[in-house]
Amino acid sequence: MIKLDHVVYFTEKSPDDVVNEQEKMGWHAVIGGSHEKWGTHNALMYVGNAYIEWLSVENKNIAEKSDHQLVNLLLRDVPDGEAWGTICLTVDDIESFDMKIRARGYQTSGAIQAERKTASGDIRKWKMLFVDQQPSANLPLPFFIEWEKDDEERFNELREDGTILPDNEKLIITECIFTVNDPEKAAEEWSSLLSTTHSENTIALPNADLKFIGKEQKVKEERLAEVVIEHV
Numbered sequence: 001m002i003k004l005d006h007v008v009y010f011t012e013k014s015p016d017d018v019v020n021e022q023e024k025m026g027w028h029a030v031i032g033g034s035h036e037k038w039g040t041h042n043a044l045m046y047v048g049n050a051y052i053e054w055l056s057v058e059n060k061n062i063a064e065k066s067d068h069q070l071v072n073l074l075l076r077d078v079p080d081g082e083a084w085g086t087i088c089l090t091v092d093d094i095e096s097f098d099m100k101i102r103a104r105g106y107q108t109s110g111a112i113q114a115e116r117k118t119a120s121g122d123i124r125k126w127k128m129l130f131v132d133q134q135p136s137a138n139l140p141l142p143f144f145i146e147w148e149k150d151d152e153e154r155f156n157e158l159r160e161d162g163t164i165l166p167d168n169e170k171l172i173i174t175e176c177i178f179t180v181n182d183p184e185k186a187a188e189e190w191s192s193l194l195s196t197t198h199s200e201n202t203i204a205l206p207n208a209d210l211k212f213i214g215k216e217q218k219v220k221e222e223r224l225a226e227v228v229i230e231h232v
Contacts, residue, residue, distance in 0.1 A: 002194055004208040005090040005145050006051045007176060007227050010074050011082040018043035018054045028165050029054075033118040038071045039063030042116075046164045047171040047229060049207040055085070069109065069130040070143060076135040077223075084224035086140045087176055089194075089205075094127045094146040101193065107132040111146075120161070124148075131193065139180050139222035141193060175209045175228035181219050183212040 022029040032042035039062030109130040
C-alpha cells in the first residue's frame with residue numbers, strides 16, 4: 001500500500017527557530033535531528049496521518065558535496081525563499097517497489113539506507129528511494145520511504161517521547177495541492193508511477209488526496225503549493 005508519509009518544507013531557519021515559531025502559533029513541533037552524512041537537519045510536526053518536515057542546511061560544505069536528491073533540491077530552491085518542496089510516500093517493501101518501477105523504465109537511486117540522530121541522541125533508521133531527476137523548475141516526483149519499524153511501534157515511541165501529543169492526533173493532512181502548467185499531464189505521470197488512477201486531476205491515496213491544479217499564467221516553478229490540514 002502506498003500512502004502519504006510526510007510533506008517537506010524548505011527553510012533557512014534552524015530547527016530551534018522553527019519549533020519556537022510554531023509554538024507561538026499554537027502548534028506542537030519538535031526538533032527532529034541531524035542527517036550528518038547529508039549536512040542537513042530538521043524540525044517535525046506530526047499529525048494523525050502523516051507529518052510535516054522543515055528541512056534546512058546545517059553544514060553547507062557537506063550538503064554541497066552530497067549526491068542526495070532531496071538535499072540537491074533544497075539547495076536549488078531555498079535561495080529563492082522558504083516554501084514547500086515535495087512529498088514523501090510510504091511503501092511496504094521498498095526493494096520490491098524499486099524493481100517494479102525499474103521494470104517499467106524508471107531510473108532510480110536504488111534503496112538508500114538512511115538515519116538521523118535525534119536531539120536526545122537516539123538513532124532512527126529507514127530506507128529511501130528516489131526516481132532519478134535533476135532539480136529544476138519542473139515538478140519533482142515524490143520520493144519513497146520504508147521505516148525500520150511499523151507504524152504502530154513507531155508512533156507509540158513518538159507518543160512516549162513527547163514528539164506526538166494528543167492535540168497533534170486531532171489534525172490530519174487531507175490534501176496536497178500542486179501548482180503545475182499541465183494538471184492532466186502531471187496527474188497521468190504520477191498515476192503511472194504509483195500504478196493507480198486519478199479523477200479530475202486528483203489521486204486519492206488511502207490517507208490523503210494529491211491534487212494538481214493550473215494557473216491562468218504559466219507557472220515558473222512547479223511545486224507543492226498548499227498542504228490542507230483539518231481537525232478531526
